[in-house]
Amino acid sequence: MREHTQDRCVSCVLSASFPGIEFNAEGVCNFCRNKLQITSDAEAIARAKEKIESTISQQRGQGRYDALMCYSGGKDSTYTLMLAVHKYGLRVLSFTLDNGFLSAGAMDNINRVVDGLGVDQVTVKPSSTFFRSVVKASALNDIFGDRALVRISSGCHACISLVNITAQTMALEKGIPFILAGFTLGQIPANGVMYKTNYRFLMDSRKTAMDNLRAHVGDEVDAYYGIRESLIDAVTSYPYTMNLLCLEDITEAEIVRAIEPLGWQRPGDVDGCSSNCRLNTFNNHIHQVKYGYSPYELELSHLIRKGLMARDEALEKIFDQPVDQFQSVMSQLGMTDNDIDSLEPRRQEACSGGLGAMGGT
Numbered sequence: 288m289r290e291h292t293q294d295r296c297v298s299c300v301l302s303a304s305f306p307g308i309e310f311n312a313e314g315v316c317n318f319c320r321n322k323l324q325i326t327s328d329a330e331a332i333a334r335a336k337e338k339i340e341s342t343i344s345q346q347r348g349q350g351r352y353d354a355l356m357c358y359s360g361g362k363d364s365t366y367t368l369m370l371a372v373h374k375y376g377l378r379v380l381s382f383t384l385d386n387g388f389l390s391a392g393a394m395d396n397i398n399r400v401v402d403g404l405g406v407d408q409v410t411v412k413p414s415s416t417f418f419r420s421v422v423k424a425s426a427l428n429d430i431f432g433d434r435a436l437v438r439i440s441s442g443c444h445a446c447i448s449l450v451n452i453t454a455q456t457m458a459l460e461k462g463i464p465f466i467l468a469g470f471t472l473g474q475i476p477a478n479g480v481m482y483k484t485n486y487r488f489l490m491d492s493r494k495t496a497m498d499n500l501r502a503h504v505g506d507e508v509d510a511y512y513g514i515r516e517s518l519i520d521a522v523t524s525y526p527y528t529m530n531l532l533c534l535e536d537i538t539e540a541e542i543v544r545a546i547e548p549l550g551w552q553r554p555g556d557v558d559g560c561s562s563n564c565r566l567n568t569f570n571n572h573i574h575q576v577k578y579g580y581s582p583y584e585l586e587l588s589h590l591i592r593k594g595l596m597a598r599d600e601a602l603e604k605i606f607d608q609p610v611d612q613f614q615s616v617m618s619q620l621g622m623t624d625n626d627i628d629s630l631e632p633r634r635q636e637a638c639s640g641g642l643g644a645m646g647g648t
């Protein structure tokens with residue numbers, strides 16, 4: 288039998304450091320060989336599609352807005368916003384969390400696209416002192432559990448959790464029945480295509496992470512990452528969160544072609560894995576140093592297995608991580624190379640029973 292000392296699956300792009308990975312004699316990983324997972328994902332998508340269509344037709348048109356769209360200005364959320372308006376006929380309120388690191392090009396895209404689609408837009412910008420301390424704490428400490436961090440970097444997870452909780456608050460305050468996000472399958476597990484969050488269960492599942500974050504950042508964490516009790520007490524029904532893009536089999540090139548007529552242009556100051564955020568390169572680097580692989584490997588590998596991306600294209604994205612962006616973010620966060628050197632490489636625990644849960648930590 289041949290000995291393998293390979294770094295990466297020869298079929299997808301998962302690294303040898305990916306938790307739970309095993310290669311066969313041909314160098315193909317167990318995730319690529321798991322046909323059962325592919326079939327069960329397809330069944331979950333078919334069920335979600337049916338449920339999304341029936342829920343939308345039942346609950347549409349009852350209030351001022353049908354859906355609150357978490358809109359980052361990236362290509363995927365732009366396409367999702369377009370789907371919501373054109374394909375599903377929803378009246379959408381677009382919501383952007385400006386984390387202070389959005390590319391200037393992304394902000395221009397947001398303005399052009401919401402104007403082009405004729406939707407209302409709300410931008411929320413948390414204090415940059417607070418947000419930077421969250422990103423720094425997430426980079427230098429173990430804030431979130433391993434299970435959450437197989438498909439996303441800890442900095443992105445901290446930001447997206449803030450987006451989610453802010454969206455929940457706005458949807459509850461305004462009585463909006465649906466929250467839309469632009470995730471693709473691979474970024475989220477199949478059970479995350481459509482779900483309803485019960486806030487109290489969510490906060491129970493997040494308790495350890497929030498305790499960790501509070502210990503490093505301070506009590507302000509509760510004001511940003513929580514929903515006030517009086518609002519929760521008044522809830523009769525939580526909004527559904529839906530990821531409409533998971534129902535489409537579409538390549539990145541097709542997405543970009545579809546959104547260009549709205550005035551969307553790829554920003555020049557982001558890395559190969561992002562189309563809106565300058566923090567991404569930094570978050571990717573921290574993940575690579577700590578865990579030995581890129582947080583985009585799972586998503587890109589999923590696209591390769593579905594035939595929606597070539598392996599070479601995926602590798603190109605993973606390696607396109609401009610050093611100048613990384614350095615500029617480091618100085619904005621008040622971090623030095625010593626901080627990076629102090630990070631201990633470690634191996635994540637393999638997750639049994641599916642990879643990561645939505646809304647959990």
Ligand SMILES: [Zn+2]
Nearest residue numbers: 296299316319
């Ligand atoms: Zn593989």
